[in-house]
Amino acid sequence: MKALITGAAGFIGSQLAYKLHSLGWDLILIDNFSYGKEDNLKFSDYDFTPEVMRIDIRDRGAIERLLKNKGVDYIYNIAGIAPLPDCQSNPQEAVDVNVLGFVNILEVARKHGVTKVIQASTNAIYENAETFPTQESEETLPTLIYPVTKFSAERFAQSFADSYGMNVTCLRFANVYGPHIDCLRKQPPFVGYMIRELYYDRVPTFYSNGEQRRDYIYVDDLIELAILVRDSKGFDSVNVSSNRNYSVNELFNITKKLMGKNINAKFESSENFWSRYPELFEGAYTIALPVLHHEVNKQSLCDNSYAELAYGWRPKIGIEEGLSRVIAHQQKLFQSLDV
Numbered sequence: 001m002k003a004l005i006t007g008a009a010g011f012i013g014s015q016l017a018y019k020l021h022s023l024g025w026d027l028i029l030i031d032n033f034s035y036g037k038e039d040n041l042k043f044s045d046y047d048f049t050p051e052v053m054r055i056d057i058r059d060r061g062a063i064e065r066l067l068k069n070k071g072v073d074y075i076y077n078i079a080g081i082a083p084l085p086d087c088q089s090n091p092q093e094a095v096d097v098n099v100l101g102f103v104n105i106l107e108v109a110r111k112h113g114v115t116k117v118i119q120a121s122t123n124a125i126y127e128n129a130e131t132f133p134t135q136e137s138e139e140t141l142p143t144l145i146y147p148v149t150k151f152s153a154e155r156f157a158q159s160f161a162d163s164y165g166m167n168v169t170c171l172r173f174a175n176v177y178g179p180h181i182d183c184l185r186k187q188p189p190f191v192g193y194m195i196r197e198l199y200y201d202r203v204p205t206f207y208s209n210g211e212q213r214r215d216y217i218y219v220d221d222l223i224e225l226a227i228l229v230r231d232s233k234g235f236d237s238v239n240v241s242s243n244r245n246y247s248v249n250e251l252f253n254i255t256k257k258l259m260g261k262n263i264n265a266k267f268e269s270s271e272n273f274w275s276r277y278p279e280l281f282e283g284a285y286t287i288a289l290p291v292l293h294h295e296v297n298k299q300s301l302c303d304n305s306y307a308e309l310a311y312g313w314r315p316k317i318g319i320e321e322g323l324s325r326v327i328a329h330q331q332k333l334f335q336s337l338d339v
Contacts, residue, residue: 002026004072006057006105007079008048009036011180012120012173012219016076018043019223028066030055031079039333040180057101060108067112074230077105078120084295085187085277087146088287098149099156106160106168116230117157121170123215123239123302125151127295143291154237161235169229171222174241174302177322178219179329186276191216191323194252195330198261206265207273207296210249214300215241218317228311241302242315251319258324270296 003020007013008029013036017029029052041048055062057079066072080098081087087094102119109117124147129140142148157168175189183192197204222240229238246254252265270293274280280287307313317325 001073003074003076004028005076006030008052009033009040011182012176013078014040015219016223017048028070032056057105060104063108067108073115075105075109075114075117077102083187084144084146085274089277089279091145094145094149099152102153103156110164110166116167118226119157119170121154121172122150123172123174158235167233168235169232170237171226172237172239174215174217176219176222177216177326179326181326183330194255195327198259198263199334203263204265206248206267207270211247212297213245213247215245215302217242217315218322221315221317225307225313228313238307239302239304241304243304245301254320255323258327
């Protein structure tokens with residue numbers, strides 16, 4: 001089987017590439033390296049660095065040539081702009097990459113007869129859901145730019161599936177964590193951020209009271225489901241979650257114990273959550289504080305029962321085992337940076 005993986009130098013794309021490579025898949029790997037890093041491509045027994053082509057998913061000519069000349073059975077579109085404040089700060093770029101870039105992938109896949117397109121979506125589309133979200137909960141529309149782009153991309157996926165008989169599955173990721181999680185970017189994911197601060201014996205800053213809860217899914221579990229969905233027909237959307245959530249305080253206490261640290265976090269108001277992005281607070285209309293408050297304090301828990309029913313999938317990695325693996329990898333990374 002041959003697969004094209006976009007965003008192959010990112011956290012999830014690189015882990016997916018490694019797994020498919022170990023299963024004997026023939027891979028085409030692309031990334032424009034706006035968020036991807038070469039470190040993600042180096043594994044203990046294999047280095048993908050020479051294989052990744054610097055191609056943007058918006059480059060129709062380049063994608064056309066890849067599919068025409070190499071032949072592709074599956075496309076895993078993992079490329080995109082994921083950090084919420086980055087999308088909020090530059091909505092045009094977010095739409096261009098997350099929506100138009102994906103439409104480009106769909107159209108080229110249509111022309112060249114790709115068997116299946118698997119799209120990286122997000123459970124953030126349930127941003128305003130007030131009940132336990134299932135696949136049918138999307139009528140509660142999101143507010144922030146990032147989930148709006150992913151919701152829009154799903155509508156295009158369904159359009160292509162319904163109009164042309166294509167096979168497209170959108171995987172709605174919960175908060176993904178695992179080795180190679182990006183802990184160095186401007187506003188890292190929570191797991192990467194707290195491990196980084198504890199490693200350097202710094203006091204991390206959290207927002208609100210730390211009782212807000214999130215659903216976390218380990219990257220290996222996600223990849224297992226991404227492989228299982230490859231043969232389903234038509235359009236499908238699938239929640240990729242653990243069916244468990246943890247508060248900021250719970251997760252921090254588990255991580256402190258695993259790292260042997262005795263550091264307490266400090267807390268700030270949710271209105272300071274995106275203070276590193278002053279452009280959101282400038283101009284005639286600024287980011288609404290209730291929106292920031294909601295983003296910080298929303299309770300994330302996502303029903304994964306459909307994934308088990310349709311694909312026989314259940315997550316296997318518990319939170320302590322998963323965090324232990326992340327800590328071990330990130331400590332090696334920090335040690336190499338400190339040399």
